[in-house]
Amino acid sequence: MFEQIAYASIIVILGVGACLAYFWGSNWLLDKYLLPDKQTIGSGTVNRDKTRSAIRPWLFLFPALFFLSLFLVYPVFATLYFSFFDSASRNFVGLSNYLWAFRDPAFLQSIYNNLLWLIVVPLIATALGLIIATISDRLWWGNIAKSLIFMPMAISFVGASVIWKFIYDYRGVGVEQIGLLNAIVQGLGGTPQAWISIEGLNSFLLMVVMIWIEVGFAMVILSAALRGVPEETLEAARIDGANDFQIFFTIMIPQIMPTIIVVWTTITIKVLKVFDIILAMTNGQWDTQVLANLMFDWMFRAGDNGRGSMIAVVLMLAVLPIMIWNIRRVNSEQGTR
């Protein structure tokens, strides 16, 4: 035990030390060998200064770029490469993995479910977040409610899935039910259901888990944005004859639109990557399969590098446009600042 801690500490110290040594040392070397010579005057010094300031950013960026390339860029291209090969990555098979996918019912099911998630979760999470942010600012217990709603953010997807598994839990006929949802249904005089296996409904029940987590995120960001809306514009609208709904939709929402879009796209990207909830709750059974879980199935359960990689590529291509758009937005907003 102690040995392990000591070992870890040494590694941390060595790592930090190596970073320091690299940044400080490389900077020192640069200054030493390209120091403006006191004797040289005029253009000679200027040129050296220019070279130095051209080199310095690359020097400092190099470690980050190197590790990003090693662990991010290289795997992307490797995955793309593998997706054109067979399950053992030996024989080139062209597009056949992709062609297979579009006839595979499980794959099509996953695409359908992903689309469903993509539409439902960001929409409901953002809308609920906005409504809660608006209402909680007007109630004395609003801050307590906000803290409670924010809390699920701190729970991992797997942890949340376990909690909701209990809520949806079903024990066979005649056995005492322990699920909260079934307790409510029974309390209202209904019969207990095996919720998770009801096809068509179960995907939505899984989405509830993600919405439960993401509403807190949406609420906090939107609440801050709403507080940034100048009070006078709302008063001016009231004098102009707008009612509360008109003020909300024509004055408040447009003013926080950029924030709404950021929240929306952020949740969208998280939704596209959704994996843990499915794995923990149904593992893709009863028509709840999504791409990320399907990829995991093919890659690590079936051991098929080709199909696994192909699904990874499809997933990446789906995320890419939203990512690019999001980054552009952020950049352009900073540009006008």
Next chain:
Amino acid sequence: MADLKINNLYKKYGTVEVLKNINLDIKSGEFIVFVGPSGCGKSTLLRCICGLEEISSGTLEIDGRIVNDVAPSKRGIAMVFQTYALYPHMSVYDNMAYSLKLAKIPHAQIKQMVEEAAEKLHLSAYLDRLPKELSGGQRQRVAIGRSIVRNPKVFLFDEPLSNLDAALRVQMRREIGSLNESLPNTTMIYVTHDQVEAMTMADRIVVLRDGIIEQVGAPMELYDNPQSIFVAGFIGSPKMNFFVGKLASKFNAKTVGVRPEHIKIVKSGGVWNGKIIYTEILGSDSYIYVDVGEENPVIIREEGKARQKIGEEISFSPNNNQYHLFDENDKPIKH
């Protein structure tokens, strides 16, 4: 016609009375300025009139109709805010058209009304721009235009010029003045803490202090016959000089007030004597600060360039009869 009548108006926040027993009659077409130091309740009174604040007790009548419980938009008022409060996501045109759209006026008519107002305020070239693309003065004009299109009976201004620089402020002051002339039937109520704005623009000034009205009157009336030391000190720049204690003993009053422009320096034998500690020479006139042994120096205004030097001992007196006497209650004494 838009007479405005305030009767026994109180405004309370919990147990704190912010406005106490306000009574005011404003005639149609008047330009009224509410003036007073920060926290005197002038903005609160304006917000009570426009309906953004509820009136705790008393009545507010516009055109003979009690409007205490009438929504702001139905009172026939329009308001220009200190921060302009333009809708940042709407173009100038949409900012001005917003209230008309809410009132469900046909589009063609809205267009005509907005363009008319824009013409009047020299905004025609900027109708497609967003507020952030305009200068401070232009934004202020959009805020005014947004109010004009509603064709209000009462125009409310809440410190509209305090976000502008000095030169622009003088220009906008003139523009608001001419706006007032072009709308002879529109009552205007203007809130400011700047007594210069009050003096130059108002038909009548309402001086407020700690939630009560100190005095109502035409600018020169307040200048000539202030009804309290507070009004005497608030109206006029530089401030009126006040002499108390033995400096006032000759006048048989608790306080003697003399405006800097009503003091003349004499060779010797003046009413007061003191040493010059500071001079401000502005070209057209000069301000001489004289230490008379009190906390605040006496300010004397001399025309042209002052010849006196710092450290010089001088003697000075008020011009004939141009001084104000106040009793123990800070109320004026006839003399």
